[in-house]
Structures are given as C-alpha cells and as structure tokens.
Amino acid sequence: MKNIKLIFSFVLLLAVTISCSIPDGIDQDTSFLSSAASANVSKVFNICTDNSGIVRISPTGEGVTSSKVIFGHGIGKDASAIVNPGSSASHTYPEGSYTVTIIYTDIAGNQTTSTYPLVVTFRAPENVVIKTSGEMKVSVSALYAKSFIVYYGDVANEVGTPLDLGKTLPAHTYPAPGSSPFVLKVVALSGGAATTTVNKTLYDLPIDFETPDVDIFAPFGSPISLFATVNNPNATGLNTSAKVGMFTKGGTTSGTLSAFNIPINFAYGKKIKVMVYNPTPANIGKNITLLLQAPVVAGQPAAGVAIKKVPITTSGAWEEIVFDYGTISAIPAGAKFGQLVMRFNDTQAGAQEVFYVDNFVQNN
Template sequence: MKKIISSLAIFSLVIATSCSTPDGIDSDLSALDSTNPGNFDKIFDVSTDNSGLVKITPIADGVTKSVIAVGHGTGDPVTVYPGEFTTHVYPEGDYVVAITSYDIAGNSVVNEFPLDVVYRAPENITASTTNFAGTILNLTASADYANGMQVTWGDGGSGEVPTVMTGSLGGDFTAPGHNYAPGVYTLTVTALSGGAATTTATFPITVFAPFGLPITYESPIQNYGVGGTFGGVGTAKVANPFPGGINTSNTVWRYTKPTGAESWSGTWTPLSAPNGVPINMDNGMKIKVMVYATEVGKLLNVELEQASTGIPNQVLKVAPTVANQWQELTFDFGASGIPAGTSFAQLVFRYNDSAGGTGEVIYLDNITQSN
C-alpha cells in the first residue's frame, strides 16, 4: 500500500513540474526593449526617363515594418515590410520622405530623408511635315525624354503664342493643321521635360504657291518639280547656262532625253486645285515658251490635258528654227475649236516624239499665256 501511494505522489509531482511556464515564454515583453533597431537608411531609385517615377526602399536593422509618407500629394502613407518597396510619381522638385520604422515590440522611430527630383532635358528632336489642301501644314514631332511639345510656326511675328502639341512621353506629338500663306519660314519645336529643362530645334519650311502660269523658274516658293516624267527623260532647275539675247534670267528648266529614252517620253505637271491653278483658255489661246536647243527641226510638244469641258487632250508641235540661242516658240490653240470656259488641269512637254532619245538636251523658260 505504501508503494502505491509513493507512486502517485511521484506522478503528481511530475505533473506539477510540467505545468510550470519556462522563463521568457510568458506575457512579459520587457526584455524586447533591448532589440535596438538601427542603421536606418533608404534607397531612392529615381527614373531617368522624365516619368517622375521613384522607387523607395527602406532599409534598417531590427525593423518589422516601415510606414512611408512620400511627401507629395494627399494619399495615405504606405506600409512595407522588410525587403519590400513602394513607388510614387513625382513632379520635378524637392521633397522630404518620412519613414516610420517599427521594431518587434511596436516601438517606432521616424526618420526624414530629402529627395531631389530633376527632369533631364529632352534630346534628339525630329519633325516631319506633310501638306494637304494647298498651304495647310501638318506637323508630327518626337524627342527622347519629352513630356510635352510646343511649336512656333514662324509666321506670327515676335508675339506669336506657341501651339501646344498632343502626345505623351515616349511617343509622337502632333499639332493641328496650320494654314500658311505661301512663303519661307522657320518653324521652331520646343520639347518639354516636364520640369524646367527644355530643348528647341528649328526647321526651315517652304510653303509653295499653287502651280500655274506664268512659269518663270525664278520663284523660291514655287515647286517646279511638281508632277514628274515618263519614258526615261530627266528634268532639273539649273542656272541659266546661256544668259543673253531674249533671256537673261538666272534659272531655267533643263530637259534631257538620254540615249535609250522612249520616243513618247516627256514630263507632266498637274495644275488642278488645291496645288495648282488650271490653265483657263479664256485668258488666251496662245502658250509661249522660250527654248534653247542645239539643233533645229526637232519638234517640241505642248500638250493640254484633262479639260474641264470633256474635250480631248490638245497637242501642238513647234520646232526651233535657230540653234544655240534662246528663241520664243508660240503654240496657238486658237484654231483648235476649244469651247469658251474650258480650262486644263495638266500641262505636258515632249520633245522629238518621233524617235527615241539620242542624248538631246534643251532648256525651257518663261512659259506664258496670251491672246
């Protein structure tokens, strides 16, 4: 009997001993006051593309979480845990980022860090222009790191207000069509960083006048190359190689029919609106052309096409009668039966259309219309 009691006593003692709470695993957290978090710092990763994006990564020893007040805007502070970060988009400027660090005991420390966000000046401005409806210019531009763009068209005087272009960072910017008077201008594109830095570039702009008679080959705002050639001939505006006699002008039109060019080769010039002025035959039935040829007898064609009244194309051929000097040839359409009110939307020149090219070169100038 005594043996059994003794065993029970021992068992009871073991139970009592097992239920005791070991040191350090109870509700007393006073020992955590000695965790000593420290080495507070931050990492600011500021983007360089003018987006204003900043990555904020708190770093410290012994911290369980950080609460970041970004110092800009009205949003709530952001809580991050060790190894995490937050981002914020800043305008250019100086800011103070406040980071509240918490240790395992719930104690907190606030540290403030200055942040300087500076946008870089845009680079590599490019611009492309297209014309439509005559003298209206469309502009598209781009630049590296551009947060915005403006254009000064160059025709508004010293007080011209820049036009704001539409677009976004990393893409193209466009401006509404601008209506110029024919002339030569300097267009200025200003690329904006989104901050204080800007970059400008200038581009020469020639706005051509509508093409029509008379054709002098002297105007800086006339596109004498409008239209084109066919059959292998070539054309170019050149300095007058033979000034004298009836033609002392500075520039003329060179027409080349090289060996191998087709007999039917020639040039065509559109004269229809908005880029041209049709030839209205009510203003005169005669087309006059100054010609310099190195030989006589080969016919020059003046052809009027695309009649407003639906009549067939009109063709007249006249040969130079003198060589190596300027001569004015007259192409009289008065006997062609052209109805009153007829205008033609295209002018064509052909030379010696009875044979292929043999390397002929002639010069044309001062194309006029008269009665």
Template sequence: MKNIKKIIGFCLILTTFFSCSLNDNLEDNTDINGAEIVTQDKIFDISTDNSGLVRITPISEGGMSYEVQYGHGTGVGASAIVNPGASTTHIYPEGNYTVTIISTDITGNSTTNTYPLSVVYVAPTNVVVIQNFAGTVLTVTATATNANGFTVNWGDASSTQTMSGSLGGTFTAPTHNYAPGVYTLTVTALSGGIATTTVTYPVTVNAPFGLPITYESPIQNYNIGGTFGGVDVAQVANPFPGGINTSATVRRYTKTNSAASWSGTWTPLSAPNGVPIDISNGSKIKVMVYSTEVGKLLNVEIEQGSGGVSNKVLKVASTVANQWEELVFDFGTFGIPAGTTFGQLVFRYNDAASGVGEVIYLDNITQSN
C-alpha cells in the same frame, strides 16, 4: 588565514553580483532606446527613368514595424506602414524631400529618424520625330527615352502646343495647318523636371503648283509630276545669264541618247497640290528657251480639260541658237470655251526623232492674252 579567504570570497561574490546587474541594465537600456536605423544609402532605391518612383526599405536592428512618412503627398498617400524586410514605393516629382521613418521595437518603444531625399530627372535621349504632311497639314509624332512629355513649336508664330502621351510611349501633337513658307519646327522632349532635350527641323511648305513657273521660289516643288520616255530634268544655276533672261535658276531638259521620240515631262496642276490653267486668264503660254540648235520643235501640251475639252498640243520651233528667246504658244487658235481649265502641263522636245543627247534650258513659263 581562513578569515582572509572568506573575505576574498565574499568580495568575489559582490563583484559578480554587481557585474551582472550592470550588464542587465545595459541590455534593458538598449531595448528602451528602440531600434536603430542604418545609413540612408541602403534605404532608398531611386529610379533613373524619370518615373519618379522611389522604393523605400526601412532597415534596423530590433525594429518590428515602421511608419514611413514620404515628405510628399497628403492624406493616406502621404505615409505607409511597413513590416520588417518589406518596402514601400512612392512617386515623387523632381525635388528635394525629407523622409521620416518611425521604427517601433518589440516592446512598443519607437525611434524617429529623418533622411534627405533628392529626386533628379535626367534629360531625355534618343529623340525621334516623325513628320507626316497631307498637303499643308502636318502631323507630328515623337518618341524618346525617359520622356515624360513633349512640346512643339511650329515656327510660324502660332502658340507652342503640348503633345499627349505617356512615359516610354509615342506622343502625338494636334495637326497643324501651315501657310506656304519656310519654317523651323522645334520639338522639345520633357523630362518632367528641369532637364530637356530640344531638336529642330527645317520645314518647307510648298505652294500649290501653277503658272507662272520661275524655278526660283523656295516654296515651290518644281519636281512635282515626273518624266517619261528617258528624259532627264533638273533645276540648275543659269549657265547663260544675259539677254532676256538673267534669272539665277533655270530647268535643264536633257533628251538622252536612249530617250524615245515621244519622251517628255508631265506636271499635275489639279487641286489640292496644283492650280489648273484657266483659259479665261489668257490663251497664250510663253516659255523662255535656250537651245544650241535652230529649228527643233518644243511641244507645250495642256491636258485634262474640264467640260470634256480634249487635250491641246502646240509645237513651236527655236529660231536662234545659243541665246535665250521667248517662244509663244497661242491656244486661242483652238476656240477653247472661256472658263475651261486644264489639270496637266506637258513638255516634249523634238518628238520627230529619238534623243541624241540634246540639252535645252527652260525658264519663266507664263500665261497671258
């Protein structure tokens, strides 16, 4: 019986010995295998502002240092050494990359792991485009959330241009000089990748104001200048097409009940937005008029004469009611020197009395001999 107990005890000692040896070997194998990196979603922190900035944080059990190879760039900018718990950052263009992390444990053994990285830029939002005209020259500035750049297409067959600026800032295009006309301005906000956001704007570049005045041109600002004394004016559809005037658009001139006797309109004709009246091109100014009364006077006044020539005023009465007629204002009676120019055109109606709500229509203002 004693011998049996001794045998059992000896076996227990052997079992314990081999068990300890196996456990020791497993621990050694774990060290030899090196550090194990965990899942990639804990490694990458990808910015969403189109900066391309990615923070890479190696995480493992047993890692004492890490070499991060970005999968993008060259030379010293292609990798970084990172301590445990620390991160490294890298700016990526939009695209797909393979990031390699080599982790080294306390014994100097290393483990290499690779991780796919996808960097996708988002389309810019909140696009704001500001247009500033100086005559026919346009300056464009633009901002947008997450915009890495802008392009501008002027809409007049000239080449598309790139607007300069930086992410999150204001982008400015080179100034552009238009010929008078109607255009579509196209501004595209760039993400830095494939995604873009495009906005369009109608652009009307007015021709310099001058005679003849037809009230029909889409590139003419017929409201240049203004009114005084209580007059109201507007471009309207011709309410009485027929006779000598079948044009589509005319100017309605209303001398309201509160309008002063001296009320009227003024239109600048000086450069750069206007073309002065040159008396050498003809001393007569003709105006088509539709009025409901006979005998009230329409004033045509040419002002701001060159060479010290004073303002000139002519008054002509309507001769028919409720139909279009052409009134002729002959400034040749003043003996104005040839080559004299006038920089402003003024209209008044019935300046002998205050307004009582009269409405007349004007159209096709021309100059001739």
C-alpha cells in the same frame, strides 16, 4: 486518503506539462526589445529616363520592419506609401526639386526619420519627325516628348498651336503664292524646361533655284530622267538668275515629280508660268507637259484631267511658257493638288534632250 493521493498526482502532472511547454533556452524576458534599433538606414532612387517623371524609391536599413515614404509631392493618399523590407514605392513627379522623407520602424516600434533631396530633370526630346499631308495637316513624333507647339510661319508674332502626342492638326490654308518659302517650326516639349526645336521648309509655288535646299524635283521613269540645279547657261534677257534647273529626258514616260507640302490652290489662280531655256533648235515645237496630281479635296477631278502641254517656241534665249488650267472646265475654282509632274516630248523616246527651267509661279 485515496482522494488526497489522486489530487496530488493531478497537480504533479500539471506541473510537468507546464514545464515542458517552454523549450530549453527560451524564456519570457522581452526586455531586450527596448534596445533593438534599426541601423544604416538609407534609400535608393531609381529615376526613369523617359520623361515620365516616375521615381521608384526603395528604403534600406538593418533591423527595419517597415518604412513610410513621404514623397514631398502629392496630396492625400498619393502623398505617401508604406513599404515593406525589400520592396519599393513609385511616384510620378513633375520636373523639379523635392525633399523625400522616410520614417523607418524597427521591431520594437522605434522610429528613425531621415530626409533626402531628390532632383527630377527631363531630357530634351530627340528624333523629332514632322509629317505634313493633304491640306497641310501636321503630325509630329519624337522620343521623350510630352507634347508639341506648331508654328505655321505665315503670320507675324504667331501664337503657336498646341499638338498632343499621336494627334494630327486640322488642315491649314496658307496665303496666296508669292510669300513663300514658309518655314514650319515645331517645338517639342519634354514636360520640363528642356525643349527641342525643328524647322521644316515648306514648298509650294513660286519655285526658283537660288535656295540650296530646293530638291523637290524627283526624277522617275525607265530610263530615268535627270534633274539638277546648275548655273544659268544664259543669264541674259528674261532671266538673269544665277541658278536654274536642268532637265534631261530619260524615256518616253519619264520625267520629274514634285511633291508640295503646301498644295497648289486654284483659288489663287489657274495659270502656272515657267521660264524655259532651250539650247537645241531641234527642240522647238516639242511639248513640255505639266500634270497636276494628288488632289487633296474629296470629289475633285482625277489627276489625268489636270494636264497641259505647251510647246517650246524658241532656242538660245529664255522664254516664258504659260500653262493655263483655266481652259479645263472640269477643274473647279477651289481645286488643290499636292504634286506636279513635268515631262518633255512624252510621245517620243528622245535622246537625252535637255532644257532648263526657272521661276515657277502661279497667278491668273
């Protein structure tokens, strides 16, 4: 009898324990899950504007526990991604049109599939800057550019030279003087259909002043010399050009500096000839100095070696003055110089002395 009472008490205690393990108001009926479903599903496309092609895709919806984004581009594991609520997936697209598929899954495992059109368009590159240095080594920078194509402008039907971002093309040698000015063309590529084309006029010899953008004569010194493109003061005789350059002396060591995109190449001749008009008889016998600077090949002579002084011999008429660098044995045949300095009567202070120049040419 005592054992029967003990068994009955244990069963009663177990029943109480089980009943207390289920909180009030909660039962084990999960049939409602079959009717749970996601609603108001959509997406947000965040397309980067830097031509990277990166698109961030954010699925949205009520009751969604996860989403599978199928990008509509790429293969294997790169073609899709699983996204949790509140998160996003990023994918890099080429320019073009795509269909993005998103499969939304709710708490019950039900799925809703939606498709969305996506158009990725790259913007045209901006702020294209062309730099040339030394023996025409070209580099280019730009916003929103993926790469560039460079056209040197010295051959017919030229095939452009590709140039990557942050890189510099090797030296380029132009033909003999006489066929310039050359125009360097750069096409900046966006990575898509949009492109931007920029031209840069290149300066070397010969130089005349009929082209409005001839502005390479930069005055220097203290007091500074002046230089300007003006009407020909005496369009007769050797020079009937409409426009010429006017040099006004500043101080003893002042003058003009001309930086060339295409270096002066002595392989094409060691003589530089210049038309000169001197309006003042008192200037007869005074020297015009041409100093070649910025040698662009290692081991070439210092700039101070390549200097020639030639006197003015007449007044009131154009004359041709020849600067013959072939008489300087220290200059090798293939020497190249990146800039030319012109001075006048540079042992004297001067008093705003003026002369005119035109038609700088190079030959033998």
